[in-house]
Amino acid sequence: MTEEPANPAHVADSKADVRAAPLLRIDAVVKKFGQFRAVDALSLDIAAGEFFALLGPSGCGKTTLLRMLAGFETPDEGRILLDGKDIAQIPPHQRPVNMMFQSYALFPHLSVRDNIAFGLRRSQMPAAEIGKRVAEMVALVKLEGMEKRKPDQLSGGQRQRVALARSLARRPRLLLLDEPLAALDKKLRESTQLELMELQRKLGLTFIIVTHDQAEAMTMAGRIGVMDAGRLEQVATPRVLYEAPRSRWIAEFVGDINLIEGKLDAARDAQLTMARRLAIATAQAGTIYVAEPQPPPTKANVCVAIRPEKVKLSRRAPTSDDARAINRFEGVVTDVSYLGGSTFYKVRLDTGAVLRSAMANTTRLDFDAYSPGQRVAAWFSPEDCVVLDQ
Known part of the structure; x- marks a missing residue:
């Protein structure tokens, strides 16, 4: 899927072409469940340091695509290239990719500190380095003083921060976010959007967020891929997507x-x-x-x-x-x-x-x-x- 140019002369955008040297290349990927094609010959390039959003209605295949990037599903056809290497058959724990789930998936019996450290311990990082990295993550998401609390002692926004810190602790090349703000109220969701954008810029990581919230995608992402029935219908910056939709379906879906x-x-x-x-x-x-x-x-x-x-x-x-x-x-x-x-x-x-x-x-x-x-x-x-x- 190539990025859709802005046809009308009055639609301008300053974004450079991000396809020149992609960090991630999804090449004609297909995922079937029985006879149903959840992802249908989908191709997409994403650059290093990009904040990319997958937007679409429920059942369009966006979460299935995210799970293939994370390694929880295996493509039936096609390739997933990260830094030029095909990772489609590599187990999740061996990929430089982390995924933050909608439910946050925190361990209820572990403290904030231990939840953040969980993946680091599994990777056999030395204890001294684990302590240093956890402290760094706690400061990054502004949870100082809460390290000993359990998840049920935290607000929804604080649990979201713990899940984010855990996802970032291993310093992945690619961070996947599956509806990460869905459980937050409107005010908190809006403030967290800005914090996520600032965090992504500060760390220089590549973020891919899945959402069905159009305003959220247009606020946070530099580019948006709109999916329907397993296919990308249009890939463009928020401005181009809104002002120059390529089809009637896109025009009705976005705004x-x-x-x-x-x-x-x-x-x-x-x-x-x-x-x-x-x-x-x-x-x-x-x-x-x-x-x-x-x-x-x-x-x-x-x-x-x-x-x-x-x-x-x-x-x-x-x-x-x-x-x-x-x-x-x-x-x-x-x-x-x-x-x-x-x-x-x-x-x-x-x-x-x-x-x-x-x-x-x-x-x-x-x-x-x-x-x-x-x-x-x-x-x-x-x-x-x-x-x-x-």
């Missing part, structure tokens, strides 16, 4: 989006060539003008995708000479959802289509807010539209 089906209007396109615009004839919204995508659509039937925050609302329609508002519609607000930093509106256009708009709440008392039943103008720029084959 909220408006999808309007239509057909390329060749007659109108001829009049818009100089402006590099395409006209899409839709059944409900009428004609929608979009920036000409590169490469152009391969089919006449297409889908126009617009993120809610790109749909602007106003009490009056913008002037006709405003090129950014060439797509102008009128309608009625039907639903309002106040979310603190933003308000989501649902607008039923006079043409019959329904658009969702997300407007930032920039003042404490927003006197420009709209109410259900209020008539508004909804408008968006051709550059903010993504054209997808149906």
